[in-house]
Each structure stands twice: as C-alpha cells, then as structure tokens.
Amino acid sequence: MLTSSSPAHAPKPTTALGPVLIAQNLYFQFGNQIVLRDVSLEVFPGEVLAIVGESGSGKSTLLNLLYGNLTPSQGIVQAISTTGLQPLSALSQQTLRQLQRSRWGYVCQNPRDALRMTISASGNIIERRMAMGLRHYGTLRQEARHWLEKVEIDPARLDDLPETFSGGMLQRLQIARTLISQPALLYLDEPTSGLDVSVQAALLDLLRKLVSKEQMAVLLVTHDLAVARLLAQRIAVMRHGEIIEAGLADQVLDDPQHPYTQLLVSSVLPA
Amino acid sequence: MNILEVENLGKKFVLHLRGGWHLPVLQGVAFTVAAGECVAITGTSGSGKSSLLRTLYGNYRSDSGTARLRTEQGMVDILQSSPQQILALRRHVMAYASQFLRVIPRVSTLEIVAQPLMEQGLDQQMAGERAAAMLSALNLPRHLHPLPPATFSGGEQQRVNLARTFVGQHPLVMLDEPTASLDGDNAAVVQKLIMEAKHSGRAVLAVFHDPAMVRQVADRQYFIPSLSEHSHENPELQ
Numbered sequence: 281m282l283t284s285s286s287p288a289h290a291p292k293p294t295t296a297l298g299p300v301l302i303a304q305n306l307y308f309q310f311g312n313q314i315v316l317r318d319v320s321l322e323v324f325p326g327e328v329l330a331i332v333g334e335s336g337s338g339k340s341t342l343l344n345l346l347y348g349n350l351t352p353s354q355g356i357v358q359a360i361s362t363t364g365l366q367p368l369s370a371l372s373q374q375t376l377r378q379l380q381r382s383r384w385g386y387v388c389q390n391p392r393d394a395l396r397m398t399i400s401a402s403g404n405i406i407e408r409r410m411a412m413g414l415r416h417y418g419t420l421r422q423e424a425r426h427w428l429e430k431v432e433i434d435p436a437r438l439d440d441l442p443e444t445f446s447g448g449m450l451q452r453l454q455i456a457r458t459l460i461s462q463p464a465l466l467y468l469d470e471p472t473s474g475l476d477v478s479v480q481a482a483l484l485d486l487l488r489k490l491v492s493k494e495q496m497a498v499l500l501v502t503h504d505l506a507v508a509r510l511l512a513q514r515i516a517v518m519r520h521g522e523i524i525e526a527g528l529a530d531q532v533l534d535d536p537q538h539p540y541t542q543l544l545v546s547s548v549l550p551a
Numbered sequence: 552m553n554i555l556e557v558e559n560l561g562k563k564f565v566l567h568l569r570g571g572w573h574l575p576v577l578q579g580v581a582f583t584v585a586a587g588e589c590v591a592i593t594g595t596s597g598s599g600k601s602s603l604l605r606t607l608y609g610n611y612r613s614d615s616g617t618a619r620l621r622t623e624q625g626m627v628d629i630l631q632s633s634p635q636q637i638l639a640l641r642r643h644v645m646a647y648a649s650q651f652l653r654v655i656p657r658v659s660t661l662e663i664v665a666q667p668l669m670e671q672g673l674d675q676q677m678a679g680e681r682a683a684a685m686l687s688a689l690n691l692p693r694h695l696h697p698l699p700p701a702t703f704s705g706g707e708q709q710r711v712n713l714a715r716t717f718v719g720q721h722p723l724v725m726l727d728e729p730t731a732s733l734d735g736d737n738a739a740v741v742q743k744l745i746m747e748a749k750h751s752g753r754a755v756l757a758v759f760h761d762p763a764m765v766r767q768v769a770d771r772q773y774f775i776p777s778l779s780e781h782s783h784e785n786p787e788l789q
Contacts, residue, residue, distance in 0.1 A: 324635065481656035492669075510655060514634050528609055528634040535611040539567030546568060 297325045300465050300497045302365070306345055306355035308338075308521075315341050316352070316521045323465065328491060328498040330512035330529065332505060332544070338521040339501045340469060346499060347386060347467050348376050360464070381411060385463035389470040391450035394457070395442050401428065401453055402438045408461040427456040431486060448479030452486070459490060466491070468500045472507060484510055505548055509533055517541045553621065554723050554754035555584040555607070560616035560630070562599070562606050575778050576602045580616065582773040584723070589745055589755040591765045594775035600758040601650070603775065604725045606630075607756070608647040609637035620644055620723065642670045645723040648716035650731065652708040654701045660686065660711050661696040667719040685714040689740055705732045717744050724748055726757040730764060742768055 299322040308316040316338050323329050331339050344350045346357055348368045357368045361379050368376060380386070388394050395404050402424035409420055425435045431452035433445075442450055451471065458466070471487065472480040488511055491498055502508055508515050509529055516526040517538065525538040536542045560580040566572040576599040584590045592600045605611040607618055607629060619626040622644050629640065641647075646667070655663070661682055668678035686696055689710040695703070700711045709732045716724060726745075730738040738761070745755050745768045759765050765772065 327635075327638075485655075485657040513638055527612075528637055530610050531612060531634075534605070535564075537565075537612065542567050 298360075298365075299324050300360045301346060301499075302358045303346060304356050304358075306342070306352045306357070308341055308345060308350065309353045314521060316345070319355070319518075319521075319523055321516060321523065321526070323497045323499055325464070325497050326492075326495040327514065328500055328512040330500045330502060330508035330515045331518060332502055332508050332515055333518035334503060334544075337518040339503075339518050341521075342518070343467055343469055343499060343501050347384070348380065381408065382461065383463060384465045384467065385458035385461065386467040387451075387454055387458050387469065387471050389473060391442075391447075391454040394454050395450060397442050400439045400441060401433070401445070404442065404453060405457050405460055407457065412461065423460065427460050430459075430490075431456045432482065448475050448483065451475060451479075451483060455483070455486070455490075459494075462494060463496060466496050466498045468498060468502075470502055471500070473502070473504065480507075487511060505533060505545065517544065552586045553583045554586050555621070555756065556617075556619040556626070557582050557607070558617050560603070560606065560618060561614045562602060562611060563614055577606070577613075577775070578778050579776055584754040584756050586722070586752045586754055587749050588770045589749055589757065589768050591769035591772045592756065592758045592775060593765070593772050595777075598775045598777065600775060601727050604647060604727050604756070604758065608645065608725060609641070610647075642667070644721055645725065646716045646719055646721040647725040648712050648727060648729055650709075650727050652700060652712040654699065654708070656699065656701070658699055659697050660691065660700050660703075663700065663711060664714045664718055667715060671719060682714070682718055685718045686711070688744075689714050690737055706734065706737065709733060710737060713741060713744070717748070720751070720753070722753050724753060724755045724757075726755065728758055728760045731760045738764070 301323045303319060303321050306316055306319040307314065319342060321329065331342060333339050341350065345352050348357070351369065358365050359368060359379070361371070361375070361383070371379065396407070402421060405424040405427050406420045409423060414420060425438060428435050428438060433449055433452055437445070442453060445453060455471070472483050475483065484507060491511070500508070500511055512529045514527065515529045515532040516523045517532065517540070518524070519540050525532060525536065525541045532541065533545055536545050558581050560577055562577040563573055563575040566574060580603060582590065592603060594600050602611060606613050609629060609632065613630045616630060618629040620629050620640060622640070627636070627640065629637070632640065661679060664682035664686055665675070665678040668681055669675065673681070683693065683696055687693065691707060691710055691714070700708050703711070713729055716726070729741050733741065742764065748755055
C-alpha cells in the first residue's frame with residue numbers, strides 16, 4: 281500500500297484553546313537599572329515557547345516574573361487558575377503558591393537548588409503528590425518507580441540519596457519530581473546546559489515526548505539555539521531586556537530579521 | 552478548484568551583518584495550483600525556487616503579496632497567518648519536504664514519519680502502521696525503522712523525509728528536488744506517490760532537478776520571473 285485511496289484528510293477543527301499565560305507590557309527595574317522593557321507574550325496549551333538570548337539579556341528575570349517569584353515594576357501577568365484568567369498580582373501569596381504547586385512546574389538549571397538532597401529519590405519524586413493529599417504508601421511508591429523509569433533512571437535507585445546521582449541523573453530526577461503532578465504550564469530554565477551532550481540529547485528527547493503527550497504549555501529559557509529549534513514551536517529573542525524578534529521557531533532561525541538575531545544565528549558553530 | 556493562489560509575492564533578505572545589504576530573491580511571483588494538479592517551479596539556479604517553497608511553508612517571511620491556501624474554513628493567506636495558524640496549516644493542510652532531512656538525536660525513523668499523523672490526531676498504533684507502510688513503499692525495509700536515520704545514506708535520509716511528507720495526505724504537498732539523491736527505482740516510487748496524490752485530488756508544487764520528472768508528473772510549469780535590474784541596487788550602501 282502506498283497511500284490509502286481515501287481523499288485528503290478532512291482537517292480537524294483546531295481546538296481554539298486560549299492562552300494559559302499572558303504577559304502585557306512588563307517592565308522590571310533593579311534600582312535605576314531597567315532589566316526588562318515592555319515585554320509582552322502569550323503561551324498556549326501544547327506549545328513550547330523558547331526565550332533565547334545571551335546571558336544578561338533578562339531571560340531568567342522574565343521567567344521569574346512570569347512564575348510570580350518577582351513582581352513587575354509595570355505591566356501585568358495573567359494566568360489561568362482554577363477561577364479562569366487572573367492577574368497574578370490579584371492572588372494572595374497562598375493562592376499563588378497553590379497555583380505553582382498544583383498547576384505549574386519549574387525546572388531550574390541547577391537541580392541541587394530544587395531537590396532535597398537529604399531525602400531519597402523516591403521521596404523527592406512523590407513530594408508533590410503528598411502535598412496534593414495522597415497518602416497511600418504503596419501507590420505513591422509505584423508512581424515513584426513509574427516516573428524513575430520514565431526519566432530512564434534504574435528503579436533500583438529508588439531509595440538512594442540524590443547525593444549519589446550524577447549531574448544528568450539529578451536533572452532527570454528534578455524533571456520527574458516536577459512532571460509527576462502533570463503541570464499545565466511548565467517553566468524550564470536552561471534545563472540541559474552544563475550536561476554532557478549525550479545526556480543532553482537523552483533529556484531533550486524525554487522532554488520532547490512528555491510535552492507533546494501531555495499537551496503542556498512550556499516556557500523554555502535557553503541560550504542554546506539548537507535546543508530551541510528542537511523543542512520549541514515559537515521563539516522570542518531577547519536582548520538588553522527587550523524582545524527584539526518573535527515568531528515561528530524555524531522562521532526565526534532560518535530567516536532572522538533583526539540584526540542581533542542574524543548575529544546570534546550566524547555565530548553558532550556547526551557540529 | 553484552486554488549492555493555492557499566489558499573487559505578487561516578493562521576498563528579499565536584508566543582510567545586517569553585511570552593512571544592510573539588500574538581497575532580493577523573489578519579485579512579482581504569481582501562479583495557482585489546482586486540486587489534482589502538479590505544478591513544477593522552474594528557473595535558473597539561484598532564481599529563488601527553494602526560497603519560494605520556504606516562503607509558502609512559512610519558513611521564510613515575505614515582503615509583499617498574498618498566498619491563499621484552501622482550508623475547511625475557506626481561503627487563508629499564509630503570508631498573513633500567525634505562528635499558531637501556520638502550525639495548524641502545517642498539521643492539516645500543507646506538507647513540505649526540504650532537500651535534506653534534519654536529523655534529531657535518538658528519534659527513530661518510524662517515529663519521524665509517524666509524527667505528522669500523531670499531530671493529526673491518529674493514535675500511536677495506527678500512525679505507526681501507516682508510517683511503516685509508507686517507509687516500506689519507499690524501499691526502507693523494516694529492520695531500519697527503529698533506527699535514528701543519522702547513519703543512513705543521503706538517499707535513504709531523503710526517502711525518510713519524503714515518507715514524512717507524503718504520509719499525512721495533506722491537500723498541498725511541496726517538494727524541493729525530491730529525487731535529487733535517489734536512484735531510478737526510488738525516483739519511480741516518488742513519481743508514483745505524486746501521481747497518487749494528484750488522483751486523490753491533492754495539489755503538488757515541486758522543484759525538480761530532473762527535466763524528465765517535469766515531463767512525467769507536472770501538468771504545468773511556472774517559470775520564476777527574473778528580478779529586474781533596479782532591484783539589485785543597495786540604497787543603504789550608496
């Protein structure tokens with residue numbers, strides 16, 4: 281069989297899901313220094329938006345504003361919560377924490393910042409599930425085992441302390457710990473930098489599969505254009521605290537418009 | 552019934568790292584492709600044939616014109632579509648095969664070809680079966696399907712690329728030199744795939760390096776107009 285004889289696929293109606301996060305005209309200042317200037321963006325379910333730029337461009341600050349860890353000097357961040365689209369500034373500290381724990385996930389560059397190094401791998405993985413009220417030990421342990429396998433860590437390591445894990449394994453453990461609550465919105469801050477290329481490839485492959493399967497919305501901060509191309513549908517390029525160019529990932533990388541983006545793209549060494 | 556209607560399409564590159572050099576590649580491009588038709592894009596080397604396909608796929612930006620694509624919701628101008636809309640068009644309406652496959656580490660050949668089907672909503676098993684059948688049709692035997700195509704030959708990689716492009720049965724299929732690295736037998740398979748696409752009422756827009764392919768599968772040719780002299784001027788440099 282070459283092709284089925286049926287006519288062209290009838291296009292499925294595209295599900296018109298609204299954005300899970302909207303940022304409008306964000307500014308952020310440290311004293312007199314403007315770190316972010318007039319940043320606006322939206323993230324939709326099932327898409328990865330990569331925020332790329334060199335260190336110091338304001339990417340991580342932006343991620344922290346969008347996560348609610350920092351408050352913008354001007355502008356507004358709105359997110360879908362249990363009661364619909366809400367400005368983060370209108371949420372109590374407690375409601376925000378609840379939102380972060382139950383509907384969002386945050387994977388930071390250094391897994392040691394997120395993991396509890398003094399409790400076992402399984403304890404780390406199931407912490408969020410316990411916070412959600414699950415108590416059945418057998419079920420939780422089964423889930424922990426399942427997620428260890430998903431991130432390709434030998435389930436025999438279930439009771440080991442993170443201290444005994446390599447850097448790449450720690451990062452995978454952090455991802456398992458974050459994804460177990462199936463967040464609708466995932467924040468990734470340089471998730472694969474500092475890892476060996478082989479580990480990076482495995483981790484990117486894992487993230488790619490999980491994201492497409494779970495219809496998550498993902499904000500990915502990276503300085504690595506190859507990572508952005510691999511994972512993201514859209515790219516926003518930051519420089520000096522501003523988004524200077526945004527669009528379809530392959531378009532921004534193959535036909536960059538802004539002088540700075542052209543410089544970034546042309547500066548990558550081919551492997 | 553037209554699937555694609557292109558009018559007055561223009562595209563130039565502005566090379567900021569070369570002092571703002573303006574490099575026009577397309578100007579006044581206008582043609583249509585109807586359902587069941589294969590149109591071959593012809594033109595001299597460097598005339599912008601590949602750039603035209605990339606612009607229509609949303610991979611390059613355009614500077615002027617319209618490119619209306621038929622969808623269930625009516626005609627949609629690709630050139631004015633948002634990234635989300637382009638992604639939806641790529642899922643359901645238009646497919647494109649570049650000259651080279653972009654290999655992703657650790658992703659198997661089968662998965663690469665099944666992916667467009669999964670994005671169209673097919674379950675994993677059904678997508679896998681159709682992908683395997685398409686790969687086999689393109690003479691990529693089953694024992695190669697679980698392997699990432701990184702180690703494949705140029706011709707094998709191109710066949711993976713073509714399998715991925717044809718498998719989704721998109722109403723518009725765009726092909727950039729699909730048979731350039733293929734032997735005669737495999738070129739014949741591609742020819743057959745194009746003919747089948749036409750017979751099922753789909754439209755094919757292609758750049759062929761081989762004039763014989765043009766004669767065999769194309770219903771019409773569109774010759775890319777040459778750029779007028781004045782467009783080569785670079786005002787920013789003068």
